[in-house]
Amino acid sequence: MIITGAAFVLGDNIDTDQIIPAQYLNLVPTIAAEYRELGRHALAGLPNACRAFMQPGAYQTDYPILIAGRNFGCGSSREHAPVALGAAGVKVVVAASFARIFFRNCIATGELYPVECRARLCETVKTGDTVMLDLAAQTLRHEARGAVFALAPLGAAQDVIDAGGIFAYARARGMLHVN
Amino acid sequence: MGLTLTEKIFARHAQRSHVAPGDNVWVSVDVLMTHDVCGPGTIGVFEREFGKDAMVFARDKVVLIPDHYIFTTDTMCHRNVDLLRAFAQQQQLPFFYDPQTTAYKGVCHVALAQEGHCRPGEILLGTDSHTCTAGAFGEFATGIGNTDAGFVLGTGTLLLKVPASMRFVLDGALPPYLMAKDVILRIIGLIGVDGATYRAMEFCGSCVEAMTMEDRMTICNMAIEAGGKNGIIAADATTRTYVTARTSVPFVEERSDADAQYFSEHSIDVTALEPAVAQPHSPDKYATARAVAGTKIDQAYIGSCTGGKLSDFVAAAQILAGRTVRVPTYLVPATVEVKDALATTRHAGQPLTRIFEEAGCLPLAPPSCAACLGGPSDTFGRVTGNEIVISTTNRNFPGRMGSTSAGIYLASPYTVAASAIQGAITDPREYLA
Numbered sequence: 001m002i003i004t005g006a007a008f009v010l011g012d013n014i015d016t017d018q019i020i021p022a023q024y025l026n027l028v029p030t031i032a033a034e035y036r037e038l039g040r041h042a043l044a045g046l047p048n049a050c051r052a053f054m055q056p057g058a059y060q061t062d063y064p065i066l067i068a069g070r071n072f073g074c075g076s077s078r079e080h081a082p083v084a085l086g087a088a089g090v091k092v093v094v095a096a097s098f099a100r101i102f103f104r105n106c107i108a109t110g111e112l113y114p115v116e117c118r119a120r121l122c123e124t125v126k127t128g129d130t131v132m133l134d135l136a137a138q139t140l141r142h143e144a145r146g147a148v149f150a151l152a153p154l155g156a157a158q159d160v161i162d163a164g165g166i167f168a169y170a171r172a173r174g175m176l177h178v179n
Numbered sequence: 180m181g182l183t184l185t186e187k188i189f190a191r192h193a194q195r196s197h198v199a200p201g202d203n204v205w206v207s208v209d210v211l212m213t214h215d216v217c218g219p220g221t222i223g224v225f226e227r228e229f230g231k232d233a234m235v236f237a238r239d240k241v242v243l244i245p246d247h248y249i250f251t252t253d254t255m256c257h258r259n260v261d262l263l264r265a266f267a268q269q270q271q272l273p274f275f276y277d278p279q280t281t282a283y284k285g286v287c288h289v290a291l292a293q294e295g296h297c298r299p300g301e302i303l304l305g306t307d308s309h310t311c312t313a314g315a316f317g318e319f320a321t322g323i324g325n326t327d328a329g330f331v332l333g334t335g336t337l338l339l340k341v342p343a344s345m346r347f348v349l350d351g352a353l354p355p356y357l358m359a360k361d362v363i364l365r366i367i368g369l370i371g372v373d374g375a376t377y378r379a380m381e382f383c384g385s386c387v388e389a390m391t392m393e394d395r396m397t398i399c400n401m402a403i404e405a406g407g408k409n410g411i412i413a414a415d416a417t418t419r420t421y422v423t424a425r426t427s428v429p430f431v432e433e434r435s436d437a438d439a440q441y442f443s444e445h446s447i448d449v450t451a452l453e454p455a456v457a458q459p460h461s462p463d464k465y466a467t468a469r470a471v472a473g474t475k476i477d478q479a480y481i482g483s484c485t486g487g488k489l490s491d492f493v494a495a496a497q498i499l500a501g502r503t504v505r506v507p508t509y510l511v512p513a514t515v516e517v518k519d520a521l522a523t524t525r526h527a528g529q530p531l532t533r534i535f536e537e538a539g540c541l542p543l544a545p546p547s548c549a550a551c552l553g554g555p556s557d558t559f560g561r562v563t564g565n566e567i568v569i570s571t572t573n574r575n576f577p578g579r580m581g582s583t584s585a586g587i588y589l590a591s592p593y594t595v596a597a598s599a600i601q602g603a604i605t606d607p608r609e610y611l612a
Binding site: 075 | 220247
């Protein structure tokens, strides 16, 4: 799979309160209109100087790719976090490392690919730069510099996200005999 | 080769004789807990995937504890509690602690323990990252998302990776000016907010053995603040006394083998520690209260799953008795049981409620998560500007208590109470003879 687009760049320890602040947790992700609304508030908890991820009133971001440092998604177990990013149109987060529950929620929901990269991309890629990810080749190409970085393999998790989440994956393989 | 406490619980719940860190195993789940923030989405996943008429895997293993957004005029929040209520009725769930009735409890992690849902040797999963609190009871407890929780609701099982264990040996008698909060803030400061990612944090040693269940809950509660999958403390006589007073459900205690393999070992002499804070904006920004003493604060907050238990208020009262606070001081008992006990528990002959009133604290809020995580705009104690707050809560990332320009210092109830009196961060030893 190839994912190309503009990157939005963040630092270390972006926690779930910054990804989706608690006042929006009254929205229920499985209700379609509220799923869409969650997208509108994606990354609304970033300190003021870092905002601009979402245009005012927009439901879709101009940045389908997030680049971050260590421990992305730390904090709460709220599934609203990967859901808000996915609903806003984020396809992939490339980070130096992920917090465990956020990583698992990305896979379970199939909302986006949480991909690790040992290179500290958040210090070389700038917000707005175009990057191209090739998940099969496990590479990220930073177009402005022509640089190519190796990504850590997602392994079996990629198949689950490709399928659209853990239920869709299990059902497609006959592992779940309901519905 | 021996197994750790966490590995033994995984092995038994996977019906295996042995598991190793990194193994992915299907485990049976003893308790699934959800609340008003993640419950409606969990139910939504369950009904979407298993059908509207599907029944949960076991009625008495599902616990619904609304606690986050209860005392608000936000109609969406009320709608979410209504969704829980309808589900509890449809499924005939015995454990729904309804805010509209006297069954209401308050903060889920404390209520789980008080209502006998925390039992040694079990696996407890919850849609809240602080579910790891229950590891204090010698069980495996961790936070999961709605989709995983929806899967558990339907099947009673989940695929989990066996975590490697980090062993923290806490030795020595805790000095009278320190609390469990100071110990865990020191540990997080040492290993960092991702220092235990994917791993179990097992706590043992003479200090832990001497701790009450509430102290042990404070320690395990904040395992997630180091990225841990779970915190865990082996059950002992203290655990047994607490648990058997609150449930008749039988349980199996496990202990780590003497030859268990650990990812790492850390020894801490608690007698050498000092009253601590975590500075804005991260739980691992450790400093001694002494080092940042004099930092002006705008408000003080005592509450939450980690800092709103009875012992937390007893500690605060020790310092506040006969003194007056200089900044707005918000008190939120974690549960109804804690709130009721504040009126009947005495310090120096006075009920705690009287001590807090005479010290000038704001009237007690009804039990809930309140401003620990910000929440709706009318949440008690929520910050809206660039306030500096000192709080007994567990997390201080930007915006955590409602405003991204506010700064939150995390500290023990002793340190928070002492700081409230001076209007500035204060080492509580100034007030503890």
